[in-house]
Amino acid sequence: MSIYDGAMKAAVVIPAYSHVDHRLERALLEAGLSWLPLHEHSDLPRARSLLIEQALLTQAERVILIDSDVVPTAGVLRALAEAEGVTPYQAVWGMYPLKQGDRWSVNPIDPVDADRALREGQSFPIRSGGLGLCAIHRESLERVGATLPTVVEESELSWRPFCVPFLRQLGGAPLEPAEYYPDDASLCVRLYDTGTALWCDPRLRAGHVVRSVLTALRDREPRD
Secondary structure, eight states, X not given: OOOEETTTTEEEEEEESSOOOHHHHHHHHHHTOOOEEEESOOOHHHHHHHHHHHHHTSOOSEEEEEOTTEEEOHHHHHHHHHOTTOBTTEEEEEEOBOTTSSSBSEEESSHHHHHHHHHHTOOEEEXXXXXXXXXXXXXXXXXXHHTSOOEEOTTOOEEOOTTOOEEXXXXXXXXXXXXXXXXXXXXHHHHHHTTOEEEEEEEEEEEEOOOXXXXXXXXXXXXX
């Protein structure tokens, strides 16, 4: 299936180990967006990086990243694909609850200002956000890509580590404490370092599918 949508100029990429949630598929179809999933890759930072590389091979103006278990409505997807706030120097994040269920997937620069913005339905700047629902302009990603080395695998597959975690030392000495940036935050920091501001639009919200397996252990006599 093509990831290029000629009307909205949006390349939608979805890393999915086994499958894309059927509700997300239905919302994408209703929104008129096609997408590219990457299956059976447990290395999520690599999968996301590969998908970004493939999206940049299209003529799409923006790349929309969605997790396979995040479920927005078709209206939210259309709004993200058409958001005026997605520019060469600004990216837009939506909101979804983390799997723990105790907070949203974005890290605001000013929590007090963000709380006010949430109540008023206004956008607010963020330091980082989960890559489960966001739209980034291709020029922003191209600037990030220009700063990264190319990884060449034995299969001759090549890609750049857009979403690969990294450490950043807090001081100049080799043994100074360092800060760890996981795959979601690593792309956010790379975007910020190359001139892209990150904003969250609280009107763009989605659900997060959580599956729990409960095992009850009871004292029972073994049966013959």
